[in-house]
Amino acid sequence: MLDIVAKKYWFFGLSMLIIIPGLIFLIAFGLPLGLDFRGGSLLDLKFESGTAPTAEEMRSVYLAQGFKDTVIQTSGKDGLIIRSEKMEDTKKVELTAAIESQFGKVTVNRYENVDPAIGAEVVRQAGLAVAAAAILILVYIWFAFRGVPNAHRYGISAIIAMLHDVLVIVGIEAMLGKFLGWEADALFLTALLTVIGFSVHDTIVVFDRIRENAIVYRRLPYATMVNHSIVQTLDRSINTQLTVMITLLSLVLLGGTTTQHFVIILLVGIFSGTYSSIFNAASILVVWENKEWQTWFKRKAQEPAA
Amino acid sequence: MKKYLPLAVSLSVVILAIYLNLPTVPWFFGVDVRTKLGLDLKGGVQALLEADLPATSTVTSDQMVGATKIIENRINGLGVSEAQVVRAGDRRIVVEIPDVADPDKALATIRTTALLEFVDLGALSVQEAQLLEGQTIRTDFGLTGVITGTDIVTPSMRTWHTILTGKDLTSAAAQAKTAGGYDVAITFSNEGATAFATYTGANVGKVLAIVLDKKVISAPTISTKIDGGKGVITGNYTLESANEFAVQLNSGSLPVPLKVVNSNVVGATLGEDSLNKSLLAGAIGLAMVVLFMGLYYRLPGVVADLALVCYALISLAIFRVMGVTLTLPGIAGFILSIGMAVDANVLIFERLKEELRGGRSLNVAIDMAWSKAWPSIRDSNISTLLTCLVLYIFGSTFGATLVKGFSITLALGVITSLFTAIFVTRSFLHVVLDNVKASENPSWFNA
Numbered sequence: 001m002l003d004i005v006a007k008k009y010w011f012f013g014l015s016m017l018i019i020i021p022g023l024i025f026l027i028a029f030g031l032p033l034g035l036d037f038r039g040g041s042l043l044d045l046k047f048e049s050g051t052a053p054t055a056e057e058m059r060s061v062y063l064a065q066g067f068k069d070t071v072i073q074t075s076g077k078d079g080l081i082i083r084s085e086k087m088e089d090t091k092k093v094e095l096t097a098a099i100e101s102q103f104g105k106v107t108v109n110r111y112e113n114v115d116p117a118i119g120a121e122v123v124r125q126a127g128l129a130v131a132a133a134a135i136l137i138l139v140y141i142w143f144a145f146r147g148v149p150n151a152h153r154y155g156i157s158a159i160i161a162m163l164h165d166v167l168v169i170v171g172i173e174a175m176l177g178k179f180l181g182w183e184a185d186a187l188f189l190t191a192l193l194t195v196i197g198f199s200v201h202d203t204i205v206v207f208d209r210i211r212e213n214a215i216v217y218r219r220l221p222y223a224t225m226v227n228h229s230i231v232q233t234l235d236r237s238i239n240t241q242l243t244v245m246i247t248l249l250s251l252v253l254l255g256g257t258t259t260q261h262f263v264i265i266l267l268v269g270i271f272s273g274t275y276s277s278i279f280n281a282a283s284i285l286v287v288w289e290n291k292e293w294q295t296w297f298k299r300k301a302q303e304p305a306a
Numbered sequence: 307m308k309k310y311l312p313l314a315v316s317l318s319v320v321i322l323a324i325y326l327n328l329p330t331v332p333w334f335f336g337v338d339v340r341t342k343l344g345l346d347l348k349g350g351v352q353a354l355l356e357a358d359l360p361a362t363s364t365v366t367s368d369q370m371v372g373a374t375k376i377i378e379n380r381i382n383g384l385g386v387s388e389a390q391v392v393r394a395g396d397r398r399i400v401v402e403i404p405d406v407a408d409p410d411k412a413l414a415t416i417r418t419t420a421l422l423e424f425v426d427l428g429a430l431s432v433q434e435a436q437l438l439e440g441q442t443i444r445t446d447f448g449l450t451g452v453i454t455g456t457d458i459v460t461p462s463m464r465t466w467h468t469i470l471t472g473k474d475l476t477s478a479a480a481q482a483k484t485a486g487g488y489d490v491a492i493t494f495s496n497e498g499a500t501a502f503a504t505y506t507g508a509n510v511g512k513v514l515a516i517v518l519d520k521k522v523i524s525a526p527t528i529s530t531k532i533d534g535g536k537g538v539i540t541g542n543y544t545l546e547s548a549n550e551f552a553v554q555l556n557s558g559s560l561p562v563p564l565k566v567v568n569s570n571v572v573g574a575t576l577g578e579d580s581l582n583k584s585l586l587a588g589a590i591g592l593a594m595v596v597l598f599m600g601l602y603y604r605l606p607g608v609v610a611d612l613a614l615v616c617y618a619l620i621s622l623a624i625f626r627v628m629g630v631t632l633t634l635p636g637i638a639g640f641i642l643s644i645g646m647a648v649d650a651n652v653l654i655f656e657r658l659k660e661e662l663r664g665g666r667s668l669n670v671a672i673d674m675a676w677s678k679a680w681p682s683i684r685d686s687n688i689s690t691l692l693t694c695l696v697l698y699i700f701g702s703t704f705g706a707t708l709v710k711g712f713s714i715t716l717a718l719g720v721i722t723s724l725f726t727a728i729f730v731t732r733s734f735l736h737v738v739l740d741n742v743k744a745s746e747n748p749s750w751f752n753a
Contacts, residue, residue: 044573044576046573046575089410089413089414089417089566089569090414092410093410096410107573107575108409108571108573109572109573109575109576110570110571110572110573110576111409111569111570111571112568112569112570112571113566113568113569113570114567114568115356115567115568117567118354118356118567118568125700125703126700129696129697129699129700132696133692133693133696136692136695136696137689137692137693140685140688140689140692141685141689144681144685144688186709187635187709189709190635190697190709190712190713193693193696193697193700194639194642194693194697194712194716196693197689197690197692197693197694198690200686200689200690200693201646201649201686201687201689201690202686204682204685204686204689205653205682205686208681208682208685208686209682211681212678212681232660233656235656236649236652236653236656239602239652239656240645240648240649240652240653242598243595243598243599243645243648243649243652244642244645244646244648244649246591246594246595246598247588247591247592247594247595247641247642247644247645248591248641248642248645249591250587250588250590250591250594251584251587251588251591251638251641253587254583254586254587254590255580255583255584255587255638256579256580256581256583256584256634257580258346258576258580258634259580259584259634259635259638262635262638263638266638266642
C-alpha cells in the first residue's frame with residue numbers, strides 16, 4: 001500500500017521548499033498592501049477617444065494637481081488605472097475636469113478612496129479575524145474529537161496544517177507582489193480566510209477517518225493506522241479538490257478581471273490545503289505520537305532500520 | 307409509501323425554488339424576491355462615513371441613528387431608489403447608492419454635514435472676526451470632557467464655544483435682498499429662540515460667528531438683543547445656492563459631524579461586464595463538475611448531478627427570498643459552495659463504494675454510507691461556517707460589503723448543500739435503486 005506517513009519528512013521538505021522562499025521574499029520585500037489596507041486613491045478611467053494618454057502625460061496632470069507619487073497602469077488600449085495618495089472627493093472632481101480638458105471625455109470605471117487610518121485599522125482587525133477563526137476552529141475540533149485520546153493534538157495539528165497554507169499563500173502573494181505588482185487587498189484577506197476554512201474542512205475529513213479507525217484497528221501501530229486512514233480518504237480528497245479547482249479555474253479563465261487575483265489566490269490556497277491535509281496534517285499526529293523530535297538531532301545509526 | 311416521502315418533499319422544494327427563480331415573479335407573500343445585485347455588478351457609489359470627533363469622545367448610539375436617518379433623507383432627495391444607509395460599528399455609517407447618474411454629486415450630498423453653528427467669538431474685535439470669515443475653525447460642539455477654549459493663542463487654533471446649532475432651527479428659506487442676491491432667513495424653535503435672545507442680550511456689541519461645517523460663513527456684530535426667534539444668514543447667495551442651503555438646513559444637520567473615510571465608485575459598464583463573465587464562468591464550471599461526477603461515479607454521479615442542479619436552484623431561490631445582495635465575491639462564494647456541495651456527495655459515494663465492496667446489499671450500503679459519512683460532513687462544514695461567521699463580523703465593521711457578501715453566500719451555500727446532499731441525493735438514489743439492480747449493472751456504479 002501507498003505509504004505516505006513513512007515518507008513524511010520528504011513531504012515536509014517539499015512544503016518548506018515553497019514556504020521558505022516565500023518567507024524570504026516576505027521579509028526582504030514585504031507584502032505589498034492594497035488600497036484597503038494602506039489607504040490611498042485609485043482612479044480607473046476609460047478614454048472615450050479610444051486611446052489612453054501615456055503614463056507620463058497622466059503623471060504630469062496629477063503632479064499639476066499636487067499628487068507626487070502616482071502609480072499608473074494601462075488597462076486595455078483606452079484605459080488607465082492610476083493610484084495615488086488619498087484625495088478628497090472634491091479634489092477628484094477637479095482632477096477629472098483637468099484630465100478631461102486635456103485628453104477628452106473619460107468614463108470613470110472605478111474610483112476608490114481609502115483613509116490611511118482606516119487601512120491601518122483594517123490590518124489590525126484582519127490579524128484579529130485570522131486569529132479568531134483559528135481559535136474557533138481549534139476549540140471546535142478539540143470538542144469534536146473529545147472521544148479520541150489526546151484530542152487537543154488533532155486541533156493543534158489541524159491548525160499547523162492551516163498555518164502551512166497561510167504561509168504558502170502569503171509567501172506566494174509576496175512573490176507575485178514583487179514580480180507582477182499584485183497588492184494584498186480585502187479580497188486577498190477573504191481568500192485567505194476561505195482557505196483557512198477549506199484547509200480545516202479537508203483536514204477534518206482525514207482526521208474523521210482516523211477517529212473512526214482508531215477504534216476499528218486498535219491493534220495496528222499508530223503510524224500504520226494513520227497511513228491507512230489517509231489512503232482511504234485519498235480518492236475523496238483528490239476528487240473534491242478537482243471539482244473545486246475546476247470551478248475556480250473556469251472563474252480564472254472566464255471571470256472578470258476584478259476577481260481574477262482573488263480566484264488565483266484561492267486556487268493556490270486550496271491546492272495547498274489539500275496537500276497539507278494529505279501529506280502533513282496526519283503525519284504531524286504521528287510525529288507527535290512517537291515523539292520523533294527526540295531522534296531528530298541524534299546520529300543516523302539510532303534511527304530504526306527501514 | 308413512506309420511503310417516497312423524502313422524495314416528495316425534495317421535489318416540492320425544488321419546484322418552489324424554480325418558481326421563485328422565475329424572473330417574472332418579483333413578489334412572494336409580500337417579500338420582494340427580485341435578485342439584488344451589488345454595486346460592483348451594477349455600478350454605483352459606496353461611502354464609509356466616520357464620526358469626525360476625537361477618538362476619546364463618545365458618540366452615542368442615538369446620534370448615529372439620527373445621522374443615519376438624515377443621510378437617508380438626503381439621498382432619497384436625490385431621487386435614487388434602493389439606496390442603503392447602514393450603521394457599521396460604533397462610529398461608522400456605510401452608504402450605498404446603486405445606479406446613480408452623477409456619483410460626484412451623490413458624494414457631495416452625503417459629505418455635507420450641514421452642521422450650522424452659532425459660535426461665541428468671545429472678546430474678538432470686529433476686525434479680528436472678519437479675518438476668520440471663510441476659514442475653518444474648531445468648536446466645542448460634540449466634544450466632551452474638558453474644553454480648553456480660552457487659553458489658545460491664534461483665533462484659528464482656538465476651540466470656540468457653540469451657542470446654538472442647526473437643531474434649534476424650525477425652518478429656513480431663501481429671501482431676496484433689496485440690493486439683489488439672496489440671503490437665507492431662519493426661524494428658531496422656542497428653546498432656540500430663548501437661548502438666542504438671552505445670549506444676544508448679554509453680548510450686545512460683540513461679534514458672533516455663523517459657522518457651517520466648521521467654516522465661518524459670516525461674522526456679524528450683535529447690534530441688539532434678538533427676540534422673536536428670527537434671523538438672517540447674510541451672504542452672496544444666488545437663488546439656487548440659497549435654496550440648496552435652505553434645503554440642507556431643513557432636512558436637518560447631522561447630530562455628529564461625519565467625514566468620508568472611504569469612497570468607492572463603480573461604473574455601470576464595468577459592473578455589467580463582470581456580471582456576465584462571472585455568470586458564464588459559473589455555468590461552465592458547473593457543467594464541468596456535472597460531467598466529471600457523471601464520468602467518475604456513473605449512476606450515483608448522475609444522481610448527484612441532479613441534486614447539484616437542485617442545489618443551485620434552491621440556493622438562488624434562498625438568495626432571492628432572503629434579499630441577499632449578489633456581489634462578485636458573493637458569486638465566487640456561491641461557486642465555491644458548489645464545490646463543497648459536491649464534496650458532501652463525494653464523501654458519501656466513496657463510502658458507498660467501500661460498503662459495496664464490503665458486500666452489503668445496496669439499500670443497506672446507502673444508509674450505512676450516509677450515516678458514516680455524516681460526522682466528517684458535519685465537522686468539516688461547521689468549520690467552514692465558523693470561518694464565514696468571522697468573515698461576516700469582520701466585513702460588517704468596515705462596510706467591506708464584498709467580504710460580507712462572500713461570507714453570506716458561502717454560508718447559505720454550505721447549509722443548502724447539507725440539505726441537498728443528505729436529503730435530495732439520498733431520496734433520489736433510493737428511488738433509482740428501486741428500479742435498477744446494481745448486481746445486474748455493476749459498471750453503472752463503478753464499484
